[in-house]
Amino acid sequence: KAGVTQTPRYLIKTRGQQVTLSCSPISGHRSVSWYQQTPGQGLQFLFEYFSETQRNKGNFPGRFSGRQFSNSRSEMNVSTLELGDSALYLCASSDQGANGELFFGEGSRLTVL
Amino acid sequence: GDSVTQMEGPVTLSEEAFLTINCTYTATGYPSLFWYVQYPGEGLQLLLKATKADDKGSNKGFEATYRKETTSFHLEKGSVQVSDSAVYFCALRGYGQNFVFGPGTRLSVLP
Numbered sequence: 001k002a003g004v005t006q007t008p009r010y011l012i013k014t015r016g017q018q019v020t021l022s023c024s025p026i027s028g029h030r031s032v033s034w035y036q037q038t039p040g041q042g043l044q045f046l047f048e049y050f051s052e053t054q055r056n057k058g059n060f061p062g063r064f065s066g067r068q069f070s071n072s073r074s075e076m077n078v079s080t081l082e083l084g085d086s087a088l089y090l091c092a093s094s095d096q097g098a099n100g101e102l103f104f105g106e107g108s109r110l111t112v113l
Numbered sequence: 114g115d116s117v118t119q120m121e122g123p124v125t126l127s128e129e130a131f132l133t134i135n136c137t138y139t140a141t142g143y144p145s146l147f148w149y150v151q152y153p154g155e156g157l158q159l160l161l162k163a164t165k166a167d168d169k170g171s172n173k174g175f176e177a178t179y180r181k182e183t184t185s186f187h188l189e190k191g192s193v194q195v196s197d198s199a200v201y202f203c204a205l206r207g208y209g210q211n212f213v214f215g216p217g218t219r220l221s222v223l224p
Binding site: 004033042043045048056058090092101102103104105106107 | 147149154155156157158159162202210211212213214215216217
């Protein structure tokens with residue numbers, strides 16, 4: 001069974017630009033969560049989608065948004081990039097919705113110059 | 114809200130030494146508890162989990178026991194290897210809630 005796939009793995013943007021990251025969950029998983037990982041703040045929860053609906057949202061500004069498609073694939077978008085958005089963005093999927101473990105992708109490393 | 118506290122390290126050990134990484138939590142109800150490991154350049158992988166009090170999770174020689182009375186879930190391994198060098202995250206999840214992760218503990222094992 002293929003794991004969680006995230007694209008792109010690495011990208012460089014400049015301040016003010018926007019970026020879209022993609023995540024394909026494990027086949028059959030309907031829950032997709034996104035996390036931001038930085039050395040200073042650790043792992044911070046962005047949002048979770050389940051069956052195309054945002055179920056939970058972390059404490060991030062509205063520049064961070066996401067969506068989930070009918071095939072459970074998910075995208076997250078960051079608009080008006082700031083230097084502080086440089087981070088590893090991790091996607092995780094789960095097959096048990098409310099109480100299951102998370103399966104993580106390898107992440108998308110975003111550098112904002 | 115729910116929270117997880119763990120020793121931040123870095124922890125440096127010699128090969129074959131005994132490992133303990135402490136983890137304590139604050140949560141309402143009875144969450145499930147997890148240890149995840151992140152190797153360099155990779156995402157997080159589930160190492161072990163426990164879903165109720167007194168459960169012991171184990172995998173690859175690592176163990177952790179869900180202690181409700183002390184709200185702890187300490188990770189242990191009797192003999193570490195160089196290949197265990199990674200960052201270890203303790204986490205909890207209440208039913209229907211988001212995962213809450215600790216800050217991570219970096220472990221370096223020297224040959």
